[in-house]
Amino acid sequence: MAHGEVELSVGVGGGGGGDAGGPVEPPVPISLGRLILAGMVAGGVQYGWALQLSLLTPYVQTLGLSHALTSFMWLCGPIAGLVVQPCVGLYSDKCTSKWGRRRPFIMTGCVLISIAVLFVGFSADIGAALGDSKEDCSVYHGHRWHAAIVYVLGFWMLDFSNNTVQGPARALMADLSGKHGPSAANSIFCSWMALGNILGYSSGSINNWHKWFPFLRTRACCEACANLKGAFLVAVLFLCLCLLITLIFAKEVPYKQIAPLPTRENCEAEAEPSGPFAVFQGLKNLPSGMFSVLVVTGLTWLSWFPFILYDTDWMGREIYHGDPQGTQAQDSAYQEGVRAGAFGLLLNSIVLGFSSFLIEPLCKKLGPRVVWVSSNFVVCIAMAATTIISWWATITVSKDIKVVCMAIFSFLGLPLAVLYSVPFAVTAQLAASKGGGQGLCTGVLNIAIVIPQVIIALGAGPWDQLIGKGNIPAFGAASGFALISGIVGMFLLPNISRRSFQAVSTGGH
Template structure:
């Protein structure tokens, strides 16, 4: 895709006062960033790994855990509405504000600092939700014998979960934009893309390893209380490590990401005009949709359809392992609960394999796109996604047909079914790497050629991600309940969406030239 000139979205986005990745309002030249060595560029992005560690725990452990507090399988998907709401509101606003921030710390680092502090608060609230609910009167019974709902704990948990998602969104956008800022004119955005995706993969590997270990209650026995048994203590311990890792990685980023601050605002009337401009600029994010450059609408459409395929798996992957593969139930008999917990840990291990393939694939995306074009790579990845989503339904039916377990005996999964499920988790790493790279690369090219700031343009693309998440969060639970209480219906529908997205991408995506992609790479995110 080759967009020249300053029309379309470029003219609209210039209302935000940003002309290019590092530009500032009123058309003033952006302060030049000092060249960084490759080692310092890598360290400047470390916060991505710390945030992704917590995000991996959120994806692998929190949907199963909240069902132990009393939320049903259908209602647990509603909890994830915080993600799209945060993405729709927080990322465009934070992206816009970070483009214009005049803090002595720079444009991006103040938002990274505040967001990381809020993430730490959120995970502590989530980890202690059972203890807080116990103190508020959920039950006086010990957690080892009580199987009823704990509504106070569930409310505290959901509040912490929402704060966590809002805080994650407040960090992710500025972190991506920071890497784009620091790489411009030095190593190039392709280096930023590879570094950012590698830190994401590293954070995922640590997070999913932590979630799959199941040993935190043994290593830190003081985490267990009358309200918090093994599964809860494991969650608490993993999140304590998340706080330590996030503080460390944030500190490294704050030290090595030396931004040059924007000059102070002029006083008086000019100051008032700047304030009026900022209020107007919030609506520029949404006005940009009707003035997008040719081809960008197709990119947003394919991105949205692809995420419609991904979100059912993202929401229910470990729950699927616990229910359909291991035949457990988070609110069933002790044997069923134990089987479900084993499945959740096995699912976290599958996500660990997924992250390894994601990390390796992230280095292959740019060469593949230069050889075959980004359009073809994206379309092929969606066909792979279609096959994988169809395979989840096939594996589920296979597992349920072969199951001959009894609650009087240890419930476990068939060995062949487990292996097939783990292979599926690993195979999904490649299409996920494509999704984390190609759409953002196209958007970066538009930001560079059309005149939009990196922070603002990332927020615009994010809207095509959060809308599908709203649809899935509202519809996946009732859709599964309509055909039964498992995950097969949502995964089957996800397979259909991925097939549609592949064909839409093949016929509608503009051809992104190989040379353009080479200079358009940018960091991607979940």
């Protein structure tokens, strides 16, 4: 299967979400405009996720957590993804709510995201109320353990909530894609993610929230904290708007209305376990070629997570020579670097947004395997370049270094568009060849994403501290993983034919 052509003769549109081997929902006619609006919730979720990636690693260090410990904080993401997404994907495949299979999970997750964001944003104030130092935050730079605990709880809740939404949201797009096909649906989803990134990173790079909303600044919450609160409050409002539009335009057919009449076989199927262990039972029903996709996906994300988790911290430490727990001048330099990193991520997201429209044509012309493997080699070169740039920054202070950093951020937008789109499109097509199971397959694919995050979260901080080179060792390892993933992908990824890819992506048979 790894070397043969995968000929898919079953369109995913509408049917991608059924459970494998069970009743599959008939295609629901939907216009392209309506499909675009149905995926808007992805933009709302990604807005908050962008803020989380760009601001929270630097912010938690102002509460007293060391740089090495911040990597352990990110363990909640993979744990949530490992447990929540596959279970939610499985349950949403069989949900019989009158509101549809996916929308109840999407709405629940968005409500929980809003609550979690408030905990994170107001953690310093809550910590002060629980007994942290009463000194003004402008002069006190010590540990604030109550605030840190509240922050970590909110952070974990935010990751669990994000995972509750992401799987069903992707499966919803595949369910509704119809004649437009899963590739077009993934491109739309990726475009909304890019827009959410642009808005989120723009908010993260703004240093005026505390001026526009002066009531956000308190004795426990200085300028950086007030800016964080302002950006997250706007994120909640935007998420609510996106959720409302998705709920309105994503019309689903209730699962119970399309189920066949009870038979002995159906009763036996319904008697099967439906808890978390059912996810692992479902692994044996994965489409042929899915295992290879999982292996390459895991290696690809190993090359991305160091940069995703530490990009703004890298700018603050290595490029701007700052320290969040140092002198006032060092702290100011660090915060300036974090804002510069957020601006770099904004440029990255703009390139990501435009690139997302190129992925489908590239896959039709070159094939998904070539596009995916090529993007991994691009990441290998980019991650290796960060080491050279960091060394350059230690011997000279030049604006050229910062310009080159912005170019690296922008350049990575193209392979990031591949990362956000191609693995999911390939998974959707493999699920179509099996006859359904989009929710389960998407959830299982997420396992291949979260395991690398566990490895990076456990290893990056201690590894960097052991070598004493800041974020550079983790970035060097990322370059190596990108090279390995590119080589392995050349041999393992299923060779989906361009003709087959185009037939499915246009809804043909």
